[in-house]
Amino acid sequence: MRILKMKSDFLKEFLMSLEKFGKLYGPKREKGILTYAPIERFEELVLNGENTIIPLKKLFHPKKFIMFHFDDEGFKPDYSMIEKRVILGAHPCEIHGVLRLDDVFLTDPPDPYYSGLRNSTAIIGFSCMPSESALCKSTGTDIVEEGFDLFFVDLDDFFLVWIGSSLGHDMILEREDFFDDKVTHEDIQRYIDWRENRDTLFKHSFNFPAMPDIIELSYDSEVWDYFAEKCLSCGQCTMVCPTCNCYDVNDVFDITTKTSGRRERIWDSCMFVDYSLVAGGHNFRGTRADRLKLWYTHKLKAFANEYGRPSCVGCGRCVDTCPVDINVLTVSEALTRCEVPKQ
Amino acid sequence: MTKSDKINIKPLARVEGNGGIKVEISDNKITNVEVQILEGPRLFETLVIGKTPEENLSLVPRICAICNLSHKYASLRGLEKALDVEIPEATNIFRHIMHHGEMLESHSLHLYFLALPDFFGYDNAVAMADEHGEVVTKALQLKAFGNKIMRMMGGRMIHGENPILGGFGRIPNRKTLIEIQEEAKELLAFAIDTIDILAELEIASHMERDTQFLCCKPPHDGYDYYGDILITSDGLEHLVEDYSKVIEERVVSHSFAKRSLYKGKPFSVGALARMLLLGDRLKGEAKKAYEKLYNERWHRNPLYNNFAQAIEQIFSLESVIETIDQGLEMEQPEVAKPKRTSGTGTGVVEAPRGTLIHHYEIKDGRTAYADYITPTAMFLDDIEAFILKGGEELLSSGKTDNIELQFEMIARSYDPCISCSAHLVTVEFK
Amino acid sequence: MTAANQVENPFQPEPARIVRQYDLIKDHRFFQIRFTDMERAMSFIYKPGQFAMLSLPGVGEAPFSISSTPSRPGILEMGIRRTGKLTDALFQKKDNDIVYIRGPYGNGFKIEPMVERDIIIVAGGLGVIPLRSILYYVLDNRDQFDELYFLYGSKNPDEFLFRREFFQIKDRDDIDCFYTVDQDSTGNWTESTGFVTELFKQIPDIDPQTTTAVVCGPPVMYKNVIKELLKLKIPKNMIQMTLERRMKCGVGKCGHCALDHIYTCMDGPVFTYWDTLHFRELI
Amino acid sequence: MEVKSEKQIVKPRIGIYGFTGCAGDQLLIIHTEDQILNLFDAVDIKSFVMASSNPTEGELDVAFVEGSISTEEEREHIKEIRDRAQIVVAMGNCAVAGGPQAMFARDGSFAERIKQVYGDVKFITDPVEATPIDEVITVDYYLPGCPISQPQTMALIGRLIHGVEPEDITTPVCLECKLNENKCLLNDKKLCLGPVTMGGCGSACPNYGLPCVGCWGPNKDGNFSELFRLLNSFGIAHEEVMRRIRNYGGHKILKYIEDIKDKER
């Protein structure tokens, strides 16, 4: 992978020049919150450590969209949402999040909607400083080695720019004059210092590597009941988590006597009561404890069995969002402290 | 029709809410006219007791869906007086935009969809679409536009929570405001064309009689839909705080409905009342429309209320354009905070169908007493008087073929809102 | 952008015609369905134990086991219980009406561990629908397998599915059929009464090391049947069972059927008893 | 591809009725400008007096009923509608739960409140305390909300036109609220009823930064006691929460808050 240098002054011009590779998207403040949205002016772009409320996943696994239109002739897929895009300012945990979603949506058979959006979108990553609740140091997702086209590390007066794909390289070639391939020892030292400094800024940590075993051992722990009593089943944790991918499918008729309408996909949450209800009224996860257990098993253990790594990417959104303080940190701590026999 | 008969129009169609008209005839003379309210009482005045202003503001729009924001607005004006909330001018600007949205929504619904089918001879507006497709489509656009403003300012089309004590939850952004302004400009042409459609109509005269008018007077020298002074067609002006002396509420023993009189006689409120009392303050296209349509019979014929509404549509569209210009100049307003927790206040606005009064007494942040007088409660007596007059005229001239429709048209012209009135009246079942 | 169109859409429902349908019992109906495209009808290759997603436009989509056997290609058979919106609408369909199918999905029964072994098929109630596929598959390829025992129990004779068919195969000498009802409400039931577990008494001695069991039924039935199978000393990984979960996609994307790290739709619906010991939520 | 075209279905006969309420739900149907012409085309509207004269009151496939039952006459009328309708849909909070006028449901204060407004007037027929329509007749489907939402209503009507059972929504307001990327108001210590309120409104109020007041009625899986506890921890008194949750909870909220009442005592 090639690493180049770019003076900070060029940032605006370079990023805005990427428009020719697709419609620009990035974190932007709208109605008082940060959200990934189309970027028209460079000034709209928010490139700090702050998290958007809803993660990057919404641009690949849209919150709600039409899968098919149907009529007497059958079902016709609707791919109209797929367009060329360039996403600016994705944090490492966001990129890791998308990589985890790739595991789900691109494995055989690939989801055409996801893969369509994914293949038509370039990702320009940006380094960030840890947010208040960032856990990415613990989850090992504070740096990212793949999944981007370009990645910018901000070292004040210049950026180190990782080229992650041939498309990324094409982008650089467009503005070759901005980049310098002579990275000095001093620059390298600056980068090392930056990383060391950054590591000291994390306020929270948890024993991520131990969690799979702890979860397995805590299946019958009363810690689950404690959290279950508090959980509001609002589903916010799943919506804000970059690696939650559950969805529901609904058919909607048009207002006509003819057969015509649409089949829609919309995010769903395993925190909702009907999530696992099956015919005959049997509910495999009727209790809140069961539902929480499924989620944490999935985040901290099970995903690893299936795809090689757990799915929590340490963004800290569940920490910020849950109104009753149920999140990877509190759950891991409770399970670790109360339930694992001390050795 | 026999010489003695009873006409029962029930349900009264194309009005908001569940009502009817009963007319008793004896010896070819009308002995009794009742506009009936067939809905149960909802006792809103008691529902708000002990509630916080926030809860009041959430609840009162539910008195009536069609003018939900007028209720919210009247309530805001009353509560803000009671609690001494000084709102920034920009908030006022946005409240006016909101109120114009409701006028457009309500007037276009009434004019094109509830009233016009009578004049064109249809059961409903959709049936009208075959021959008058253009009008129906445009009218839908105009109504949708009113709704869009209500959604933008109210938070949703009906019963939005966005207008709050001292301001708004969220103010629309520039882009949206400019879009709205553009749309208003486009729709103005249709609103003006409507005047020509109305100018062609022949308006029946059998019910004509003299009556009185009331509306509130804006605090500036233009036309508007709010104010702290009530003016009446006898040339008098009254402080809104004296509303209970001006508007004499009474309980009619035979119907248990609260009714209102001014100086012991029925009176009228609504677009027609506003036009007759404030019409000379109009400007621009609205003024032209007024000059084109106005004639002396307006003072004696409620059917002209439909005409007055058409003029107000133009006024509101022009005002939206102008007010947005002002809004774009202003800073985002802060939400103003109450300066006290106890007090009394009377808030008055012109709802689409007439003057609406909300009066509050707040003690320690909770509602101790509330009184609401709705336009429909004000003009029920007036409707009955016109039906009586019209009925007698028709009976004596023997034109009784479609007498029910004639009665309905009179009632409908007021754009009565039965839900509104039913928040405190009940039904007589015989 | 055409990127998406390069990938086949696994959610694309394909039109199929209801060729024949009749009531099995009250609120349970048998459907024979064939893709309108003949080529597709023949290229739709599946294994016993797999399922398909059936769509009705505007109503929705749901998973149903394929009850026919791949050894008789061209026609798909399903046994469907009326439980809600989609199944209700399906029951209003007439012969020749169009439905939409995609699939096949799921892992299906592992045939390998059955070849040249004795097979016990144990079905409870509606569970016989997916098992009917493996039953006929074994009968159609009879020379590949050793002894075949078929145990089926329903609540009462009125709820006994495929009654005519199953009493016909009872006369064959290459299969031992044991049927039971929990209670005989009709008075004309000629077979056993009692729970399906009672039928185990009637099975002759078997060699557990050369036997494979296949089970499907309601959640309560599993526990008891497995107890019996373990009593016979059949190895835990030689007990195959098919499970049900809520599903929206059938291809491991929607997440509804996930438990622990497995997706019922991809890794199941057939699991061995050994598998279920790891995944506590499985039954 | 040889696909048989489906037969055109017979237009369902529909009646839309208003009882005691604000007429907001009927109005919302009228306000669905982009669909109203389609609607009149796809169904046979037999009775919709708010929009059309000359109703024909006969057999119906579907009756949409708005408003609470608040007089003896309304009780009789709703039974009469039930008798001739295949399907009855309760439309809007008043019909579903009783509406705001039912906020004191079953607390015995009704007679007193009537007296407050009317003084000692003697009624010929006493009005009855507002109830949801399912206290008088069986209801097939519910369209909650004050007022109902357009997408939810049109989706239901679309299904009924095709004789298909409508989907029921069992998710809380929070789902839509998060999809709309609002900041959780509970995190700002606001009195928001979203987590215990049925979804369907599109999180209309939080979209404007304002707490949900619960106008869709209780979500059956809501964790009521925890929400009470959480709000209490913000310094909001128990009675305050109780009063607010009843503003739009009508008769339907009662069974969910029973336990909470007991715990407090």
Ligand SMILES: Cc1cc2nc3c(=O)[nH]c(=O)nc-3n(C[C@H](O)[C@H](O)[C@H](O)COP(=O)(O)OP(=O)(O)OC[C@H]3O[C@@H](n4cnc5c(N)ncnc54)[C@H](O)[C@@H]3O)c2cc1C
């Ligand atoms: C692998 C698999 C194989 C199945 N095979 C058969 C079969 O051969 N015959 C048969 O009759 N049924 C089978 N089912 C169950 C069948 O999918 C449900 O009966 C069907 O989804 C109900 O749809 P509905 O719209 O009629 O019911 P709904 O109106 O949606 O709901 C009725 C009940 O069905 C439940 N339900 C809804 N969707 C699903 C779903 N996707 N999966 C399971 N339960 C659901 C609901 O929670 C509710 O309890 C199978 C299910 C699975 C997962």
Ligand code: SF4
């Ligand atoms: S864990 Fe927290 S965020 Fe998630 S559903 Fe429960 S209360 Fe909501």
Ligand code: SF4
């Ligand atoms: S579990 Fe929490 S910290 Fe981990 S990725 Fe999801 S939201 Fe972020």
Ligand code: SF4
């Ligand atoms: S957010 Fe709550 S109060 Fe507001 S519309 Fe939705 S359900 Fe009603």
